[in-house]
Amino acid sequence: MRTGLILGALLAGLALAAAVLSAFWTPHDIARLAIAEKLLPPSPAHWFGTDHLGRDILSMAMRGAQTSMVVALVAVAIGMGLGVPLGLLAAAHRDRWPDDLVMRGNDLVFAFPSLVIAILITAVFGPSAVNAIIAIGIFNIPVFARVTRGAALPIWTLDYIRAAQVAGKGRALISLQHVLPNIASLLIVQATIQFSLGILAEAGLSYVGLGAQPPTPSWGRMLAEAQTMVTLTPHVAVIPGLCIVLTVLGLNLLGDGLRDALDPRLRVLR
Amino acid sequence: MLRYLLRRMIVMGASLLAASVVIFSVVELVPGDPASFMLGTGAQPETLAALRQQMGLDDPLPLRYAAWLGAILQGDFGTSFTYKTPVAPMIGERLQVSLPLAVLALVLAVALALPMGLHAAAQRGRVGDGLAMGAAHLGIALPNFWLAMLLVLVFAVHLRWLPAGGFPGWSDPLAALRSLILPAIALALPQAAILARVLRSSLVETMGQDYIRTARAKGLSRGQTLRRHALRNALIPVLTILGMQFSFLLAGAIIIENVFYLPGLGRMIFQAITQRDLIVVQSAVLVLVAAVIAVTFLVDLAYAAVDPRLRRA
Numbered sequence: 001m002r003t004g005l006i007l008g009a010l011l012a013g014l015a016l017a018a019a020v021l022s023a024f025w026t027p028h029d030i031a032r033l034a035i036a037e038k039l040l041p042p043s044p045a046h047w048f049g050t051d052h053l054g055r056d057i058l059s060m061a062m063r064g065a066q067t068s069m070v071v072a073l074v075a076v077a078i079g080m081g082l083g084v085p086l087g088l089l090a091a092a093h094r095d096r097w098p099d100d101l102v103m104r105g106n107d108l109v110f111a112f113p114s115l116v117i118a119i120l121i122t123a124v125f126g127p128s129a130v131n132a133i134i135a136i137g138i139f140n141i142p143v144f145a146r147v148t149r150g151a152a153l154p155i156w157t158l159d160y161i162r163a164a165q166v167a168g169k170g171r172a173l174i175s176l177q178h179v180l181p182n183i184a185s186l187l188i189v190q191a192t193i194q195f196s197l198g199i200l201a202e203a204g205l206s207y208v209g210l211g212a213q214p215p216t217p218s219w220g221r222m223l224a225e226a227q228t229m230v231t232l233t234p235h236v237a238v239i240p241g242l243c244i245v246l247t248v249l250g251l252n253l254l255g256d257g258l259r260d261a262l263d264p265r266l267r268v269l270r
Numbered sequence: 271m272l273r274y275l276l277r278r279m280i281v282m283g284a285s286l287l288a289a290s291v292v293i294f295s296v297v298e299l300v301p302g303d304p305a306s307f308m309l310g311t312g313a314q315p316e317t318l319a320a321l322r323q324q325m326g327l328d329d330p331l332p333l334r335y336a337a338w339l340g341a342i343l344q345g346d347f348g349t350s351f352t353y354k355t356p357v358a359p360m361i362g363e364r365l366q367v368s369l370p371l372a373v374l375a376l377v378l379a380v381a382l383a384l385p386m387g388l389h390a391a392a393q394r395g396r397v398g399d400g401l402a403m404g405a406a407h408l409g410i411a412l413p414n415f416w417l418a419m420l421l422v423l424v425f426a427v428h429l430r431w432l433p434a435g436g437f438p439g440w441s442d443p444l445a446a447l448r449s450l451i452l453p454a455i456a457l458a459l460p461q462a463a464i465l466a467r468v469l470r471s472s473l474v475e476t477m478g479q480d481y482i483r484t485a486r487a488k489g490l491s492r493g494q495t496l497r498r499h500a501l502r503n504a505l506i507p508v509l510t511i512l513g514m515q516f517s518f519l520l521a522g523a524i525i526i527e528n529v530f531y532l533p534g535l536g537r538m539i540f541q542a543i544t545q546r547d548l549i550v551v552q553s554a555v556l557v558l559v560a561a562v563i564a565v566t567f568l569v570d571l572a573y574a575a576v577d578p579r580l581r582r583a
Binding site (some may be wrong): 104107108110111112113114115116119120121122123124152196200203204207208220223226227230231234237238243244245246248249252253 | 281284285288289292293296297299300374407408410411412413414415416419420422423427503516517520521522524528529539540542543546548551552555558559562566
């Protein structure tokens with residue numbers, strides 16, 4: 001069991017380290033194009049080879065990790081920042097109009113897959129990494145609202161909440177002081193899951209040109225650029241794909257492991 | 271049952287209406303004026319004014335929304351800015367690729383996930399379970415478009431079993447189906463992985479119930495109990511995920527169609543975005559969202575079919 005958590009933390013940690021490191025240093029300068037060195041296979045000078053413009057793929061992948069992580073992280077922050085308060089509000093006013101309003105709003109946003117939101121935003125404002133963040137962030141809001149509400153509802157029936165009410169605390173204060181701390185572990189786990197989904201979504205959006213724009217490196221765009229060369233030089237397409245798979249796998253294993261470690265009651269039956 | 275059905279239908283209608291308002295408003299935010307876009311920069315002011323009048327662009331916003339929605343309800347989605355042809359037949363033509371693709375992927379995903387989840391639940395805690403769930407973990411992490419590229423590399427380029435892309439049209443059904451196989455697999459595998467995991471944990475939870483112990487006590491084998499008693503009861507969460515997956519499949523198809531150069535709804539949307547053909551984007555998005563809402567409604571009906579207790583609610 002612990003192996004999953006450790007493996008997940010290692011993989012996710014590696015991706016995070018690459019992302020942070022790339023802000024200060026990459027093995028090669030990715031802004032420098034060297035057409036003479038294009039599509040080189042992996043070698044000691046270029047561990048993962050070079051792409052069609054002669055750029056070092058390892059350096060590109062490191063900066064790609066940064067793009068992915070920033071987009072996914074901010075999107076999770078948007079989802080949590082708006083979704084958790086909405087979920088708490090809904091739970092505090094169970095079956096009254098604030099609850100209904102939040103839940104119906106949720107249903108509405110759920111009908112728009114993140115890609116469709118991105119398409120709408122892009123059609124209006126043009127493609128950019130910021131629009132990808134907004135699209136994935138909007139998609140995250142109902143997810144967090146629903147999870148928060150679902151977890152908070154049973155807590156509102158407990159005796160210590162009754163005691164807090166008798167002591168004269170209002171719904172907002174109770175939500176913050178008593179409900180939120182009790183559902184925090186669940187929210188952390190959900191944040192890990194949404195983070196990994198965000199990385200997949202960012203890759204998909206960049207792949208179709210709705211995400212980060214050139215020259216910002218991103219795993220999805222690296223794959224899009226590699227598509228026509230995949231038959232001749234498979235490494236150009238294999239490396240960014242592996243980066244996505246290993247990062248997402250790591251985050252999912254981390255999420256599962258955290259869930260078991262933080263809250264034994266949520267443990268999936270084995 | 272009738273009341274349940276009626277309530278679900280009202281909710282569906284309200285969602286559709288709200289979604290149409292959102293989509294209409296977003297496109298209204300776009301700077302620029304479709305009439306001047308259609309005529310180009312060198313248009314005479316009088317011609318422009320006449321076209322604006324003809325397109326109803328001078329009317330107040332709520333009136334334009336009502337006119338737009340009224341036309342759509344009669345099957346008129348408007349005219350494409352770039353192709354100058356009605357949008358509705360364009361969408362209908364593209365759906366002939368996108369819909370079969372999504373359905374094929376869904377069928378494949380279920381066909382893979384059902385035995386996998388059942389096997390893992392039956393082998394719970396043993397090697398078979400570990401292998402199946404390990405594979406599922408990997409499948410969930412696979413971006414479908416990358417999987418698509420690898421599939422093309424192996425099955426189209428090296429083995430030459432299936433076409434690498436393009437669509438020959440339904441006049442030759444076998445060839446059409448052949449060109450949808452790789453895209454459907456690319457869409458289905460990650461979804462099958464999610465489904466198998468949900469099915470397994472739902473089954474494992476159900477297997478802990480008292481009536482399962484009773485079934486076992488009266489002499490049914492573990493496998494028999496699993497198939498006859500647990501599966502049906504474990505289906506509710508699976509149905510929920512299945513409904514959500516259809517919307518992911520539709521959205522995923524938008525990307526996958528671009529990998530395989532399939533002339534579906536997704537390709538049309540991206541072409542329309544580059545050409546700034548907003549009416550096509552607007553209509554296609556509306557169709558996608560309506561499909562998602564309709565599937566949610568169908569899932570609600572399926573709940574009632576699987577679980578009779580819900581019909582009384």
